[in-house]
Amino acid sequence: MVEEIFQKFRDWIDNRHEYAKEWKEKTNRKIIGYFCTYVPEEILYAADILPVRILGSHEPPTVTEPYIFAMFCHLCRDSLAQGLKGKFDYLDGIVEGQSCLHLRQTFNAWRLHIPVDYAYYIYVPHSVQTPHATPYLTQELAKFKHSLEEWIGRKVTDSDLDRGIRTMNRNRELMRKIYEYRKLDNPKITGLEAMEMVLSSQMVDKEEHSKLVEQLLRELPNRKLNRNPGTRLMIIGSEDDDRIFMQNVENLGATFVIDEHCTGSRYLWNNVSPSEDRLGAIAERYVDRVPCPSKDWPEFTRVKHAVNLAQEFKAQGALVIQNKFCDPHGIEIPPLKEALKSIGVPIYPLEFDVTVPWGQFRTRVEAFLETLTGLEDLF
Amino acid sequence: MKKFPTEQLKCWNEAKNLRKSYYENYLNAHEKGGVRWAGGAWSFSSIPAGLGEDVYSLTGEPYGATIAFFKDFTAKCHEATEAAGFPRTLCAYMRNYWGSILLDKYILADGKVIDEHPAPDFIWQDHICCSHGKWYQVARWLEEKKGKKVPMYCVDVSVGYPMDKPLEEYKINYIFQQLNDGVEWLEKVTGREYDDKLLCEAVWNEINATRLWADICTLNQAVPAPLDEKSMYSLYVMGTLMKHRPECVAFYEKLKAEVEDRVRRGIAAVANERFRVITDTQPPWGFLRIFREMEKYGVVSLGSLYTYGLIGMWKYRPDGTWATKDLPPRKPQTREEALRMIVEWTVDRPEWAHFYLPEAKTKMILSIVKQWKVDAVLLHYNRGCEGLSVHIAENRHGLVEAGVPVFPFEGNMGDEREFDLPGTLARLTTFFESMGLKKLRE
Known part of the structure; x- marks a missing residue:
């Protein structure tokens, strides 16, 4: 049984796009792709949105050169390649939580070249060792929540x-x-x-x-x-x-x-x-x-x-x-x-x-x- | 073919001397009982100025560029950082800087190498690029290994860019609060009493210096251009070393008057000017002769968003043109006013826009193309600086879509191993020929 569980994890990874498409059809809810784990998935779940992480495929890159200079990391280039190839065509939107320049570039190239309904960049503080980071991020998250509410057409409540x-x-x-x-x-x-x-x-x-x-x-x-x-x-x-x-x-x-x-x-x-x-x-x-x-x-x-x-x-x-x-x-x-x-x-x-x-x-x-x-x- | 009159800049030697003194003053600060600090060219340098008149800085990027200009020393710096286990793909300035610490050598503006890298008394940095905070974190770590504990303060400014409307108050406050805490931190680590009057002076100096530089760059809209980019590198650098200092303001005032005079008299930077280009990002510092090669085709490089907007402060006028940013209504009178003013002033820095919005940078470059009467743009895909190369491919798209001829070339501002001079020149001359230019007689 344990082996079956691990097999299920494996299947989910190998068939992630099929899973997402079926989930969307089954629930009739939105899916958002995110690049970095600094995106607060809590707020997306609260809004009844499925957050899925955009990652690469480890196939030789062929399509990103016109959009990202090749001296940027393979994760950012390979992730964008998936979007350009249409692998994530089920996404309703993309969100990025500020981390590095590389993924920011992927976010922007995606926003500019791959059609999505919604694109949002959260300016997560870079300095997490300052006492001012949490109050600042709280306000950033309030802005993000407000933007999501406008997009989905309903309030995200405390209970959500x-x-x-x-x-x-x-x-x-x-x-x-x-x-x-x-x-x-x-x-x-x-x-x-x-x-x-x-x-x-x-x-x-x-x-x-x-x-x-x-x-x-x-x-x-x-x-x-x-x-x-x-x-x-x-x-x-x-x-x-x-x-x-x-x-x-x-x-x-x-x-x-x-x-x-x-x-x-x-x-x-x-x-x-x-x-x-x-x-x-x-x-x-x-x-x-x-x-x-x-x-x-x-x-x-x-x-x-x-x-x-x-x-x-x-x-x-x-x-x-x-x-x-x-x-x-x-x-x-x-x-x-x-x-x-x-x-x-x-x-x-x-x-x-x-x-x-x-x-x-x-x-x-x-x-x-x-x-x-x-x-x-x-x- | 028409030839424009040329003249050497009268204040050229003053620029050289200012830069020379800058590195010497940092080196000798302790002999004069002074304080020295290290940080980036974009750091809020006017804040440590409140510690006294004898406070000297070493800004990292210009120092990294100085090292890059002297290829033998650069090679040694790179070898040292690679031997210490750092990847060779990191920011080239940063590797140059660390190499200088690891070798325990210090290079002056004229290339003279001094034994012992002078450790700063504290680090005062800001962070918008992934490498900014990390650069000095490691510098501190390296100094500590040599037995010197260097306190570090770094201000996070990565709150976005005000594209269509001013940044929200909570974003301004976030930076302001860090600076406010920073003043107390400076007092604590130096044991000095902070002087708000000096702070107000320094903030006002910085605002004036960064405006003056924008005014000077604006004068290059003239035909013929009074300045070429290669010369501008030796002039804009003052803003990266000492933008808060009265010497910087005085120098830029003098330079502005001289450039205005050149425009009035039709003095050109390049006698054969017939094709005007701009570049982008830092140049490969060890190979500035590419600019001289361009002149053989009658090409003048007027500058770049980098040379204009790294330090110069700009705004869009209601008619859509790009112009020097307005002076705030009055000089700051209190610490709070000064800190808030410098935050509000700085978040508009043109060279911060592209970190977030490629469209913002493309728009600025297109403004320069139009207002400065530019024929083509040379985009330096700079392997040495991910901060200024971020989104550069998008900028290329934007320029091409707008019908601007673009020549992209790959290189590295600070690591000569990543620049192919003959290959780049061969492609560049082909590009010029495709623009209808022919090599002029030597």
């Missing part, structure tokens, strides 16, 4: 917001509980499975997803994975949905026991603390969440968080996925390396693009694993 907050909190909380099973000496799930669970949550109705995660939580304690976990690895990066890479690395005698990226733990690590001021509470959650490095200054709080995760989940080493041209993440590699090294966790950076040269990466990852486990086994 409570529902949106509950939906998101429940889903994040359930997935965090699943993450606990990754701490075990013999983890109950692989890194790939964890990634597929989180990724699929960004693509389907959270209520439906949560039901399945609940079921997984009931059944996971009895699961015995018929594999040697091998080396305990951490994966760190920005957006990372390269499932083939995860699988390949885990087939080399390793298990990703924890991750620090926005298609993993960063997406679900904290909840909205409900309060009378609903929008204020949502704003607080997005200001206090594990930050994207683009917002993490002057202190390196994400680096400290990554160190905590590595310790908590007993990682022996970390693969750092550097999405080529992603400056905020690239900038943090040396401080991250130093911090993890100080607790005895070596890192190995790999530069990712739309496609991944697995042949070369395999040799490099194997060599890294050998440095973690010693060479004795080889001879």
